[in-house]
Amino acid sequence: MAFTPTGPHAERRAGDDRRQSDRRHPMTGNRMDPGAAGPHGGIERHEYDVVVIGAGGAGLRAAIAAHDAGARVAVVCKSLLGKAHTVMAEGGIAAAMGNVYPDDGWQVHFRDTMRGGKMLNNWRMAQLHAQEAPERVLELEEWGALFDRTHDGLISQRDFGGHRYARLAHVGDRTGLEMIRTLQQRAVDLGVDVFMECTVTELFTEESADRRRISGAFAYWRETGRFIAFEAPSVVLATGGIGKSYQVTSNSWEYTGDGHALAMRAGASLINMEFVQFHPTGMVWPPSVKGILVTESVRGDGGILKNSEGKRFMFDYIPEYFKAETADTVEEAEGWYTDKKNHRRPPELLPRDEVARAINSEIKAGRGSPHGGVFLDIASRRDAEFIRRRLPSMYHQFKELADVDITAEPMEVGPTCHYVMGGVEVDADTEESIVEGLYAAGEVAGGMHGSNRLGGNSLSDLLVFGRRAGHNAAYHAAKVGRRRASVTDEQVKQATADALHPFEAASDSGGGGENPYTIQKDLQDVMQRLVGIIRRREELAESLADIATLKERAKNLSVEGHRQYNPGWHLALDLANMLVVSECIAKAALEREESRGGHTRDDFPGPDDRWGAINLVLTLPRGSDEVDLRHQPLPAMPEDLKKLFDQ
């Protein structure tokens, strides 16, 4: 759907599009009317300074920043505006505003973030994030967000795993919705052009003296299947994550690793791809909702985890690394909710990787709940009114989808694939990748969260680095001025042919090729079974062989129907991205012979200092479809920041 008066909707409102839609090629759905014979073969073209791919928190914040910096900006997104996955974020935005605990400050937030990521984070990103998050939250308020308040009228902040102080700005348990709506309304207010239901399939680049530089992007309208080429010297990737490659995930269909794959094909590098976050608490029953997120706020607000024997088991899983700051008796844990100065945190609020592994162990040991999870109990600990007020959407979700009243009985929960720490390797200050003019922000970027992300640090990440990416992308476009790279007709022709390939294959094979839904299902099975929470060498090697087979099968995809709003075709194109990203995850997971954060090796159960100083960098060599991996030293933290960890 176009959101600009010049887009296809203007045409349609004029009423001619409908009649002409009769004249389509029977197989491809290509329009056969005279419009198809323009100078560029009927392909719609647009020129912008900055093209932002993705309209979640990072994409919209980037677009607003680029607009504010004077750039002409387009946002291109796969869904309708306002539906991006950010909407699913529940708990809050981590920002050391000190509204509840004046002792909080960026240094404490920085330290929590680095420790949560087991020190593998890009220190500079973690620093910028902690320093800038508070102002980004206040900006949202400026644009209309209505956060929950403290008694004296300030933005309220709630407790979350791994954060020393109550730090998450929130709106009940629907903070992501508030954030996306606020940014959406701001972008509309500013008049940013939005190309909705428009999927980018390729980035265009040009060789320059020393490195490749961005010249534009190629996309199709989901609605019509027609193609569209963007020319722009700056592209911001804000496409989110990769969760759809797993069977049990909290992620939506959009999370097919598009930005990760686009970046690689354009010559950029990925880091930290072995680190995938399994959120400890996803719904496990009924089957149709398996994986849907149950917010960490349930635990932040007093919820505890119990096994089938009724035991509060997290006390058995406190790792050495967090012993000093975690309560080891029920009495101390209970005291913490009201007196944080004199009590340590309950073990339920350890970082997510620790809690997910603990739940996994309990289930494996046969102490799981009837539907293969564990019990998350807030009903016996807080009164019904409190639960409904603090966790309204959890109450609604369980009531409507599982017939469970969370104010009266415990929930059944288990780990669900939630977030990828890895992503495009970027410069910490500018968010530019190694490809000139290609920026990445949010989940698609790597480095900020190290080996494990703390809850609440995602929404703040989107805002802080979305803004930085947008600003720098606009600056880059201004700097390039008229010396822009151009997109050649040859490039457009090639991108068109690639996108139409699934239809060609279908007609070559007489429609007897592979069903994209089946390959997706098989890939999800491989990733879930062999590259899941607990990994081992043999299984990872097996997964790589399986992925290679799936890549072969995917060459023979068959798609029915025509190009107009055809989900089978869309999935066929997304699959290529899912496959290359899955290969990255498996390859890096096989290489890293230690356990750290979101990467747990059964055969190498502990962390290893040597690995703690190394990033694994993945690239796709030109003309190859096999991922290349190399080691790279982690950027070294300056001494003044190191001191923060002495305490």
Place this chain on the structure above:
Amino acid sequence: MGYDLKMRVWRGDADGGELGDYTVPVEEGEVVLDAIHRLQATQAGDLAVRWNCKAGKCGSCSAEVNGRPRLMCMTRLSDYDESETITVTPMRAFPVIRDLVTDVSYNYEKAKELPAVRLTPRDPDGKRRMMQVDVERGQEFRKCIECFLCQDTCHVVRDHEENKQAFAGPRFFLRYAELDMHPLDTHDRRQLAQDAAGLGMCNITKCCTEVCPENIKITDNAIIPMKERVVDRKYDPVVWLGEKIMRRGDRASREEI
């Protein structure tokens, strides 16, 4: 346990279409969207449907299930008898693009017509203060997931394409009310709500409230208070002038736009 569900799903595009008959195996605890997905994965790979979160949070999978505007992801099969045929059709108030996907650009156009929030300056410490009780009314309206089911069901536009020009619909009356109740906003949009957005055309039949999956009391908490506020402005110029001159109350800091 599992059974074979008989479904009728509307297939077609702007040029016309018809209900297709399908039999889809379904499992315990599933929702209509699960059945649609299985249909798509096994029998009709090109069946067009919008969806994202599958948890009632994004408002993408709006359709009409047995004639009733619903989110497919929140409509449980167990609410129907196993022998019952479930009919799924696209939202009727919007033009069909293909199958269950409709052109909802009307809503995005209306969103553009609504002047955004403009707050009073920050406090000297760079922060803003609002009391929980004062933000709660607006928070209820901001629960809106923009599924547009209220727009779909509203009889002012449901079968009256000609009214769309002058009528923004319940979703945007929510927004006018939210901004009018914002403790720190500086705009007065009452005239705009009445004239440009067509608030007066609503005759409070509460259909919108009935279909809202977020259970927002659209009519009682947003539309009726907004209508009252418009009336205040219309018939009581003395009060309005008094507020303006005496700088009394919330209205004092607002500029009409």
